[in-house]
Amino acid sequence: MKKGKRVLVVGSGGREHALAWALARSAEVEAVYVAPGNGGTSWPPSPEASDLHPRAPARSVPLRSDDIQALIDFVREQGIDLTVVGPEAPLARGIVDAFRAAGLRIFGPSRAAARIETSKAFAKALMRSCGIPTPDYAVFHDFEKARAYLRARPGPVVVKASGLAGGKGAFVCESSEEAEEALYRLMRERIFGEAGDTVVVEERLYGSELSLLAFSDGRTARPLLPARDHKRLLDGDRGPNTGGMGAYAPVPEVGPDAVDRVVREIMEPVLQALACQGTPFVGVLYAGLMWTERGPFVLEFNARFGDPEAQAILPLLETDLLAALEACVEGRLGDVELRWRPGACVTVVLAAPGYPGPVPEGLPIAGLEEAAAQEGVLIFHAGTRREGDRVLTAGGRVLAVSAIGGNLPEAAARAYAAVERIHFEGMHYRRDIGRSSPAIR
Structure with missing residues (x-):
């Protein structure tokens, strides 16, 4: 029983x-x-x-x-x-x-509601109809038309596959030559298959990136702690986009007023629009934001928990997660108040050699028990598998090392102390997660 x-x-x-x-x-x-x-x-x-x-x-x-x-x-x-x-x-x-x-x-959201993530073209049109701030953009289904658009508007842009590309479908381009190369790879080489058959070209914004996730029961939004994801492969936000090389939560410079503003001006209008279309969103709505001098702009929406944001946010959640999820499913999220432990959490992703490209598999991983024994540390597996008593690599992002501390510097120090105890051949990771935090106004 x-x-x-x-x-x-x-x-x-x-x-x-x-x-x-x-x-x-x-x-x-x-x-x-x-x-x-x-x-x-x-x-x-x-x-x-x-x-x-x-x-x-x-x-x-x-x-x-x-x-x-x-x-x-x-x-x-x-x-x-x-x-x-x-x-x-x-x-x-x-x-x-x-x-x-x-x-x-x-x-989780229905297939129709999940279009907020699965079709960037749909999401951009929805935002435009709701008056939600998002970078100016154009949508293309034809390579030649997209290339002509780029040549007529030289300068920095972002070229995105409209469909799902595992977090790797956005190309931040400094020049029209880089943009044309990205366009060719998406639409002609089809490196992400049909995900790149439709492409979004949008203006490049400058500011501080921020992830804000919220539970939703289709009507009510309950924000989680603000987090910052690090998409670029290398320190200092250099190199290609990846699925995420680390994250931290909360973001010290993002106070309750800023969170309330995002919920009021972005989350709630989107939820209302989806409900009015007959596709209420039940699940986690993720807003990837750029905070500019003009305020927050939406770079993308996701229809689920972020990865690695979840590994930085969930360790700080004191409210019973099952109770919150059931409240969403049962349409009574308005009765739930989320509680959080004080302090901060930093998550560092350990990647296999070659990531975000093809990677070898089956590399033995050492030091997991020693790392997990450190104070405040949690080891979340990603691309791993077990073979008897051994743990082996089985993907690009292999492990997420999370650590809780009384503040962001302490959490980062604990996370990196644990990382130093783990080893597999070719392991690489960013060394600046949680160690730099640009201001948001």
Whole structure:
């Protein structure tokens, strides 16, 4: 007989490990399953959760995140009470619609509502209709027309694949030559497949980037702590865009007034517009912002928890995560107030050699236990797998090392002290996560 609730987390990255960890800390949870999971998403039960350790057991399940029918069958067989979708790809495939049609509870937006992420062209048009500040832009389906547009407007621009590209589909271009090269790679070489068949060309803005995520039940928005993601591969925000090389939360210079402004001027109008279209957004709405001299502008929306933002935000959440997610699904988020532990959390991503391009797999990882034993440290696995007693690399972003401290410098110091204890061949990471923080006004 079940003693508590069973939860399924769909996905295999560091975000999904963090979600499983946070859910397993709930007193209401009996067990957590992660499909397909990774080398870190299975652990035994614990009599009770300590400050940073889960109480309920977790187990990886060998089911692909895009095998929706197999996931539905598993949920029915195991009596799963709530499914939580981590990555964007299953949302784009309509996993939420399929689960709801089967009478199963699931946290995440419908396929139609998820277009806020899966089609940048749709998101830009929605923002324009709502009067939400976003960089000026043009949408193209034809390479020659897009190239002519670039040649008529030389200078810095951002060229983006409209579809899903794993966080790597945006090219920040200093010149028209760079922009044409990005356009060619997207539309002619099709490096991201059909995701680049439609391209958005937008003006380049200058300021401080910021991620603000909010829970939504379709009507109400409850903001999470503001976070800052580091997309570029190299220190000082240089090099190519990646899926994210690290993050920290909260952002010290972003106070309650700034958060309230984003919720009021950006989050709530978008939620209202989606609801008016008959596609209410239930899940996590993620606004990627550029804070300029004119205030916040939306660079992109995502329809799920950020990665690696989740690994920096969730360790600071004191409110029971399961309770918050259920309130969204049940349309009563207005009754929930989110509570946060004081201090800060810094997350450093350890990447495999060659990332964000092709990477080798099967490299042994050393030092995980020693790193995890450091005060305030959590190790979230991403691209890993287990082979007997060994943990091996199995992807580009291998691990996310998170650390909580009383303030941002202390959290960063703890994170990097833990990073120094971990090793695998060719491991690389940024050394400036949480160590520089531009002002936001």
